[in-house]
Amino acid sequence: MLRKALLFISLISWSVHAHCGSLYEDLGGREGIATVVDNFITEISFDPSIYPFFSKTNVPRLREKLEEQFCMLSGGPCEYTGDTMEKVHTGMHISSAEFNRTVELLQSAMDDAGVPFTTQNRLIRLLAPLREEIIRR
Numbered sequence: 001m002l003r004k005a006l007l008f009i010s011l012i013s014w015s016v017h018a019h020c021g022s023l024y025e026d027l028g029g030r031e032g033i034a035t036v037v038d039n040f041i042t043e044i045s046f047d048p049s050i051y052p053f054f055s056k057t058n059v060p061r062l063r064e065k066l067e068e069q070f071c072m073l074s075g076g077p078c079e080y081t082g083d084t085m086e087k088v089h090t091g092m093h094i095s096s097a098e099f100n101r102t103v104e105l106l107q108s109a110m111d112d113a114g115v116p117f118t119t120q121n122r123l124i125r126l127l128a129p130l131r132e133e134i135i136r137r
């Protein structure tokens with residue numbers, strides 16, 4: 001009886017894993033994340049309320065650090081080597097509305113990269129807790 005129950009549980013966990021890849025894989029791995037980050041930077045550069053924050057930014061560095069961060073957070077084989085979210089955004093006085101707008105730009109970036117809605121939400125959920133380290137600093 002116990003053996004049957006264990007077999008049942010392992011079959012269920014196998015089937016859950018077989019049908020639900022890691023977020024990193026679902027985002028398309030390193031290449032998919034690079035496309036999302038590129039689109040995100042393009043979205044930012046066309047947004048009149050968000051672009052001014054980035055007017056003096058070293059874009060190649062931003063691209064590299066965002067790729068590392070999204071890769072690591074989604075469970076990929078990367079290490080984030082940038083500064084802490086608090087350190088980077090201190091002094092910018094980012095409002096809650098500006099934070100929300102930036103998340104919308106990331107959603108558009110993922111739309112353009114063909115990332116399905118449910119996968120988009122998994123990444124957004126991982127980024128949401130960073131909000132307090134980023135706004136009003």
Ligand code: HEM
Binds near residue numbers: 050069089100130131
């Ligand atoms: C979930 C939201 C956000 C995440 C995950 C995020 C992440 C990052 C990362 C990883 C970097 C690079 C850090 C480094 O160079 O070491 C960065 C830089 C930057 N972020 Fe954010 N950020 C977010 C929201 C925002 C918002 C809302 C703004 C402004 C409206 C903003 C403005 C900037 C600017 C201007 C830089 C470049 C700093 C520089 O020029 O040195 N970020 N961010």
